[in-house]
Amino acid sequence: MTSTTDLLHVEDLRVDIATAKGGLRTVVDDVAFSLAPGERMAIVGESGSGKSMTAAAILGLLPARARVSSGRIVLDGTELTALPPRQMRDWRGSVMGLIPQDPMASLNPVHTIGWQIAEAVTAHEAMTRREVKTRSCDLLERVGITNAASRLSAFPHEFSGGMRQRVLIAMALAQRPRLLIADEATTALDVTIQAQVLDLIDHLTSEAGSAVILITHDLSIAAGRSDTVTVMRTGRIVESGPAEVVLHEPRAAYTQMLLAASPRFDRPRKSLFPIDGSTEKASVR
Ligand SMILES: Nc1ncnc2c1ncn2[C@@H]1O[C@H](COP(=O)(O)OP(=O)(O)O)[C@@H](O)[C@H]1O
Numbered sequence: 182m183t184s185t186t187d188l189l190h191v192e193d194l195r196v197d198i199a200t201a202k203g204g205l206r207t208v209v210d211d212v213a214f215s216l217a218p219g220e221r222m223a224i225v226g227e228s229g230s231g232k233s234m235t236a237a238a239i240l241g242l243l244p245a246r247a248r249v250s251s252g253r254i255v256l257d258g259t260e261l262t263a264l265p266p267r268q269m270r271d272w273r274g275s276v277m278g279l280i281p282q283d284p285m286a287s288l289n290p291v292h293t294i295g296w297q298i299a300e301a302v303t304a305h306e307a308m309t310r311r312e313v314k315t316r317s318c319d320l321l322e323r324v325g326i327t328n329a330a331s332r333l334s335a336f337p338h339e340f341s342g343g344m345r346q347r348v349l350i351a352m353a354l355a356q357r358p359r360l361l362i363a364d365e366a367t368t369a370l371d372v373t374i375q376a377q378v379l380d381l382i383d384h385l386t387s388e389a390g391s392a393v394i395l396i397t398h399d400l401s402i403a404a405g406r407s408d409t410v411t412v413m414r415t416g417r418i419v420e421s422g423p424a425e426v427v428l429h430e431p432r433a434a435y436t437q438m439l440l441a442a443s444p445r446f447d448r449p450r451k452s453l454f455p456i457d458g459s460t461e462k463a464s465v466r
């Protein structure tokens with residue numbers, strides 16, 4: 182199954198979490214997939230299906246009580262589960278990037294936007310102050326934040342949710358990672374902003390040639406934005422394959438159920454709702 186052209190190869194991954202009673206709970210079980218350079222993969226499934234734990238295992242960000250108890254995660258030929266934490270930190274941000282779900286929780290409220298972007302920009306490279314500023318402004322402008330130079334001194338609470346998420350995208354892409362993981366990156370945003378932010382992620386990652394793992398509970402987000410779709414349920418993969426096959430001719434009853442439950446998926450929206458942003462927004466959930 183391993184191909185020398187794979188960027189990421191996950192094999193028989195199992196993640197266990199220590200329970201309060203001293204036992205172990207398996208939250209990811211027998212998960213396997215491969216990702217080619219530049220490929221876009223969606224992982225979909227209901228809340229609690231193990232999507233974030235799979236991502237955290239790849240990124241080396243599992244909570245303290247959780248561990249990879251078996252399997253292999255090979256990125257660019259390197260076995261990640263064997264890397265010391267320091268090296269994992271180097272890989273995160275440079276080779277792998279994460280766009281997290283909650284922009285407010287992920288930005289530090291006591292530091293300016295400029296400070297946080299500078300951290301991402303200089304994480305793996307020494308630069309002069311002037312270079313840092315130029316690069317930070319450039320990044321902000323690329324994610325659609327205008328007047329970047331004057332925004333560097335703003336604090337996260339002065340930005341809207343969509344703008345904060347754009348800052349996190351800028352930070353995640355600062356090093357042009359070969360693998361970008363977006364874990365429910367737009368779930369907290371209004372649906373109109375969601376599409377813009379997803380388009381931005383598509384655009385910037387294809388420009389950088391980054392492979393993408395798009396994690397979402399919403400199948401309509403996976404549609405049209407991913408080459409393959411992997412469906413997870415209670416820690417296991419129930420179905421995976423090319424996006425058009427999984428989304429249009431799903432084999433698993435569970436995938437069919439998810440599709441039926443997704444209000445926005447594959448329906449002629451215009452005939453259902455008037456073309457009015459506020460109505461559309463109200464119909465999302
Ligand atoms: N920090 C944690 N401690 C203990 N259990 C957790 C923790 N985070 C997640 N879990 C459990 O692991 C399982 C998988 O969670 P997760 O990967 O976050 O699901 P998803 O991202 O698909 O919503 C769930 O049953 C969840 O309750």
Ligand SMILES: [Mg+2]
Binds near residue numbers: 229232234
């Ligand atoms: Mg999650």
